[in-house]
Amino acid sequence: MDTLRNRLALVVWPMLLAGLMLGMWLTPWQGWVEPLERWLADHTRIGWLVYLALYVVVVALPLPAAAMSVVGGLAFGWWGIPLALLGSLLGALGPWWATRRFLRDPVMARLxxxxxxxxxxxxxxxxxxxxxxxxxxxxLPFTVxxxxxxxxxxxLIPFAIATIAGLAPSTVALVWIGELGSLTFTGATAGQILSLVAGLGVFAAFLAWAIWRAIARLRSAGFHA
Incomplete structure (x- = not known):
């Protein structure tokens, strides 16, 4: 059962990336991508703050945070990477702190x-x-x-640093998909799109390898969730 679970975990990200890419192609973004980018160009700071606030809410609740990283790439291009990472960290700190403050002592006293x-x-x-x-x-889901x-x-400091480091590869891949969608709907050349798709494929292979190594390290440390 553990082996099957780990194999399923290994293919989650490649399947998610493929599904998101398909969704980008099938979703009718054309009508609002350019207006969104124009609005963000005129309201840069407000746009960043709104995005970060939404990201924090999505991460704190059991909602699909991966989609927010794609939206970050769609709206902000490669700037979506630091914005998505910051939103993920800020969204993670609230649940972590609340659990640490109010639940850790009772749980440790009992168990x-x-x-x-x-x-x-x-x-x-x-x-x-x-x-x-x-x-x-x-x-495990990020919120959990x-x-x-x-x-x-x-x-706090190791929690924050490790959160950024561990989320960085998947965040890059998801923002990459959003950037690809943005270029697709704003008149990029076929060569530019193909180069981004090829690069994303290589990065997805690296991500799958990194996940496999991480699962092996966790198992060797006795973590079998």
Missing amino acids: GGPRVRAADAMVRDDALVFVTLLRLTPI QNYLLGLTSVR
Whole structure:
């Protein structure tokens, strides 16, 4: 069962990227991509703030945050990468802090036996590696990860750094799809589009390899979720 689950986790991102690319082609974006880009050009700071606020809400709730990264590429181009990463981090901090503040102590008092505390100490001491690998893999939904990590003693700075590092590859791929859609509907040449598609294919292969390695590292550390 674990092997089947890990194989399914391994193909989640490639399947998601393929599905999002198909969705970009089938969705009638033409009517509002150019007006959106013109509005953002005239209201840059407001547009960034609105996007970040929406991203925080989507991440904090069980909503498809991946779509927000695609929208970031569609609306802001490659600037969608830092914006999406910042939105992801800000959205993750709220659930993590709330769980840490109000639930960790009661849960540890009830369930925190020697083995649980030893595992918690291991995660805390190796937080950068563990959280980065967890963020990279689709073993658990991102929103669920934030609440579960709040139950651990992972500190703020490692949590933030590892969240950015672990989300960066998938965020790049998703924003890439949005940028591809934007160019498609604003008159890019066939050569430009093909080069972006080819580059995205290579990056997707790298992402699949990175996920496979991350899953293997987590399993070797005893994490079998």
